[in-house]
Amino acid sequence: MSNDEDELTPEYRELATAAAGLLAGEHDRIANAANLSALVYHALPEVNWAGFYFYDGRELVVGPFQGQPACVRIGLDRGVCGAAARTRRTQRVADVHAVADHIACDPVSRSEIVVPLVHNGTLVGVFDLDSPIADRFGPADQRGLEAIAELYLDSLDAIA
Template sequence: MFTASTLSGSKPEQYRQLAEQAKALLHGESDRIANAANLSALIYHALPNLNWAGFYFFDGTELVVGPFQGLPACVRIPLDKGVCGAAATTHQTQRIDDVHAFPGHIACDSASNSELVVPLVKDGALVGVLDLDSPVHARFGVEDQEGLETLARLFVESLG
């Protein structure tokens, strides 16, 4: 498994390496819990300056915490709350440089200062979100967003 110290090259190249590792982890497996567990561990240990990486799944009403790496998290998130709710309702990635300035931000971990949330959508239906938090302000750039959107797409494709 990759760690932050084993990835090499430019940031896009590092995300290509992560995508290849993700493909290998997801290959032949369609269970969303198993795949979310492996993918959250891969991301958390491969990318620097994260304090949380994981999944929330849509249960038809709200987002419910799934597999993750980091401190204990909020269990349920209403769709009209926080960065995760915004990504879920708009079906658009939310890249937030300062979560404290985001209206309705939910502070599950007060150490988090920036966040990137990628919606997980299959055949037009919300499956959930991939959520990453960082203690560093403005931790996530466009290259991070693109790389994590690729990993999220690979996860959704694994669902069969």
């Protein structure tokens, strides 16, 4: 668990504990992304999409997710996911309709948070959540989702 564990809300501490249990002993990136997508999607209220995009060396390609069908490929120069991957900084957007290059996979989405996944200095992809509620994601969500993303990245080093 991250050093920021004490800064997590009780909801996110519980979610991180559940995530750590799901990831324990497993190092397959697809299996772990699938389980984390389902866990987060069902645990957090007012989320209509939760999932992963993986970087293939050129662009982001959709990975395991929960929610409506998604855009398959996203360039690093486009949208909130591309910005998170390009800058390697979490993007928290209160109103996606105010973002000029937002990619609207699901027209009911109003807000979004995207956590970049960087493992040993290499871009792996992004962890993306959407909500139909404007300004759904705050600083506590950012800290919690970054902690879960860190658990995911740590699982890539696990020995089966």
